[in-house]
Amino acid sequence: MLTEIEVHPFVEWGSGDKTLVFIHYFGGAAISWQWVAQQLPDFRCIAFNVPGFGGTSAPQKPTLQQYADTISQTLADLNLKNYSLIGHSMGGKLALQVAINCDFSPQQIILIAPSPPTQEPMPEAEKQRLLDHHPSTENAETTIKNATQKPLDEEQYAVAIQTHKIVEDAAWRWWLLEGMNHSIADQIVQLRIPVTVLASKDDPVIYYSLIQSDVIGLLPNAKLITIENVGHLIPLETAEWTATQLRQIILSDQE
Structure with a gap:
């Protein structure tokens, strides 16, 4: 499945007047959104592969700003001017940075279990495990087990393992050593775009x-919508609930 999109910066599903742009979690890829997108066939859903993820090449020296600029350029190339930006975990911080800088900002931002705009805390032992044992199946399996509350189905689990393992080392180390610690809290005060957090x-x-x-x-x-008995991988663990919330948020914004 992933080999089909390795060389592409994004993957697309559905069609409609409203466009949803998705940015994946650390260890994920564009294809991680497929189960949510399948529930939204009447929307144009575009999911990005952040450089270094999903089989794409990583910059030699990644930065949060560089990633945001790359995503913004792809938005410009696609001529997207009427869209909602959705970011999961790492993708949440990236979505905020994109919205801060983009010349044609999204109509709204939806953050799903987002990495905070401040510094994301992580136990040192967990960070060292991720740094020392990437890429490996065992590392991926441990990460997924630690992150979830609901079991993934067979296909979701296989994709989650694969996307985790194919993250390029430069991107992997950047997020753990720099990206998650890069605070943009002083920048988000200028945001005037509606934000919803799941x-x-x-x-x-x-x-x-x-x-x-x-x-x-x-x-x-920001509006906050919560769920219980679900872990960090919300779009995989409960894709139907996620899609239902997205639909309601997008449609209610148009009323």
């Missing part, structure tokens, strides 16, 4: 208390 109260990676303090606390006009 979060699980049982997320074992981005704790709900962190969502409250470092996401909602810094985006006081």
